[in-house]
Amino acid sequence: MFFSATLGAWVVTRHADISAVVADTARFSSAESITVGAATMPPEVVTALMDGYPLVPSLVDNDPPAHTRFRGLVSKAFTGRRLAEKEPSIRALVDELISGFMYEGQADLFLRFAHPLSASIIAAILGIPREDISRFRRWSDDLTTVLAAHGPVENQVAAARGVVDFQRYLASALEERKAAPREDLLSDIVTEGQGMTPPMSMAELVSLLMQVHFAGHETTAGLIVGGVELLLNNPEQLQTLRNEPDLIAGTVEEAVRMVSPVHAMFRTALEEVEIGGVTIPKGAHIRIVYASANRDEARFHEPERFDIQRPDVKKHLAFGHGLHFCVGAPLARLEARLALEALLRRLPGLRLVPGQKPGFLRSVTVRRHESLEVAWDVQALPAER
16 A cells, blocks of 8 residues: 555555455445546646536446446346357457458557457447447547546647547437437437436436447457467467367456456545555545556465466456446457457467567556567468468
């Protein structure tokens, strides 16, 4: 436990302490859980955002009973039955994307595979046309810039305008679904949201969808790319997986632990409370570092070692814990499993391109590569058709 003047928050790093904080919703609020500690938003950005809908709390940054209302709107889309129905289409998309670059011999795995895969899947669930996915990628980057308050003010203002465009797109799609519902999450959300007491406002629905979209592809893309990097940097584990393909589920879980795509979030103390022997005052902001908890030597044996057969791997906190356990965790696990299986099967001699220094997304909550160059043996592939 320590106080960070830069973040203006107490930082919690141990597995046991973080588990206690996230389980105690009566004393620790999730309001502003993705924005507290970020740099102050410039007034020009605030002005630009006023042209759209207010960024109201919805799923991640909310407490009961409001959180329960929002979670109920999206949870049905990620049940085991619905995901089992989607597995064939996800598998087909994985193969389609790989086929698009497999004879090139080298590719940026994030740009060519992980991001379009996760973005296309969440778009299909929401009901977004595939031709609009590139716009959503840009808007997602804009949202990240606004929340992180990063870069020159003029860039932040441009990003804020992009966020407003994002909101207007979603609001228009919701209005269309009101008039003519379809078999998609947008229709489910607007229909059920309007039937609640009180009805969900458009600002609430738009904020919810922005969170679902962002969480549904940025974190999973980060998991896929990070998982590949871990396997290629640990050839003995890679060989073990090739020898025993049934270890894929454990491989994904260990990758989630080590990558920790959501590396940290925030809470606010609702009363004076003690954490790890330190007294935290009422109203204090708290940064819970999942990435640290997932490498806590008091919880995991040799936590810095990548071990696809780790027996207690599911004790990690990468998907959160308790009330805010990630509603999309089953989908993330499914996507990562199918992606890793196909990449290892279809790209012989898969390896990292030496000398690269991939950067990471600038975010106070999400950790993912901005690129990862890989290569493979084209000569070992069947003749191109």
